[in-house]
Amino acid sequence: MAKKKGKSREKGGEKLRVSYTPKQQVLLARITEDVTEHLAAKPRRLAHSLSVAKTAERLAVAYGVDPFLARAAGLLHDWEKVCSVSEQLAHARELGIDLGVELELVHSVLHGMIAARVLPARYPELPP
16 A cells, blocks of 8 residues: 655644545646636636635544545536636537526536536546
């Protein structure tokens, strides 16, 4: 089994200890770099995604679930938000997303559905 490297974070005066395998560390670094590049034109969205990743990791530790997957999900959750609504609508149509209503009525949720279809090819190391 690969040795895990620990990472400490302050949490209300106490240290939060999170350990990742070397492979997980490499993948999280790659995802962070990709998200940073992908959202570079939207610095507030980038800051939000980085913050969500940290919060998701802390919540995962608190609730006893996988902090690696939580952090990765937090980083990637707004991947498609870099696109305009019209671009998201076009992409959703290209992917065959059909919710039984006009997509314009549900455009605010499309970014997640699009990312769920697109990102597995980019990050096959993550579970579906």
